[in-house]
Amino acid sequence: xxxxxVSAAALTATASPVERPQPQHCPEEQYVEHLHNQGLHxxxxxxxxxxxxxxxxxxPVLADWFDAPLVERVGRLPGExxxxxxxxxxxxxxxxxxxxxxxxxxxxxxxxTLAAGQLRVVDxxxxxxxxxxxxxxxxxxxxxASIAHRHGRR
Numbered sequence: 227x228x229x230x231x232v233s234a235a236a237l238t239a240t241a242s243p244v245e246r247p248q249p250q251h252c253p254e255e256q257y258v259e260h261l262h263n264q265g266l267h268x269x270x271x272x273x274x275x276x277x278x279x280x281x282x283x284x285x286p287v288l289a290d291w292f293d294a295p296l297v298e299r300v301g302r303l304p305g306e307x308x309x310x311x312x313x314x315x316x317x318x319x320x321x322x323x324x325x326x327x328x329x330x331x332x333x334x335x336x337x338x339t340l341a342a343g344q345l346r347v348v349d350x351x352x353x354x355x356x357x358x359x360x361x362x363x364x365x366x367x368x369x370x371a372s373i374a375h376r377h378g379r380r
Contacts, residue, residue, distance in 0.1 A: 249288040249332035252325070254278070260325060274321070281319035288332060291316070300341045320345060 257278055261271050285291040291299060294316075301317025302308060311317035324347055326332045339345060 246333045247330055249292060249326075251282055251286075251288050252329060252331055257322065257325065277315075277318040278322050281315050281322060284315050288326075292335065296337050296341055299338050304343070 258275070261274055266274065285294075297303065298313045299316050301313040301315070301320070302311035306312060308317075320342065323332070323334060324345060327334050328347075
């Protein structure tokens with residue numbers, strides 16, 4: 227491998243720390259609405275709500291969950307059956323945590339996302355996406371307003 231020239235700008239550049247939101251739980255009504263938008267079977271919806279309540283009861287301050295050992299946060303260790311994870315609260319709350327990340331209520335750290343192995347983002351996004359798209363679309367300026375803005379007319 228040969229040495230290459232590096233620009234003076236690259237040598238003086240500094241990395242800025244990434245601003246991350248303070249992790250926080252979402253209101254229960256909001257999560258319930260999300261679950262209803264997914265069209266879940268009533269028994270499965272009830273189980274998701276039980277997992278949500280148990281997780282919030284164990285970690286009322288979401289930032290404390292990030293301070294827990296990685297093994298506890300991942301919940302299910304390699305080779306464990308999904309119905310018998312070592313730390314069931316975290317394992318069963320994965321879809322809730324993904325939901326919070328999709329809402330920008332928190333960011334999931336690399337150690338967790340890589341160690342968890344299988345995070346089913348698409349399953350969680352199904353109910354979220356329709357709400358987000360309809361909300362974002364309703365806030366979008368009309369086509370005529372966009373054209374007027376582009377041509378300097380107001």
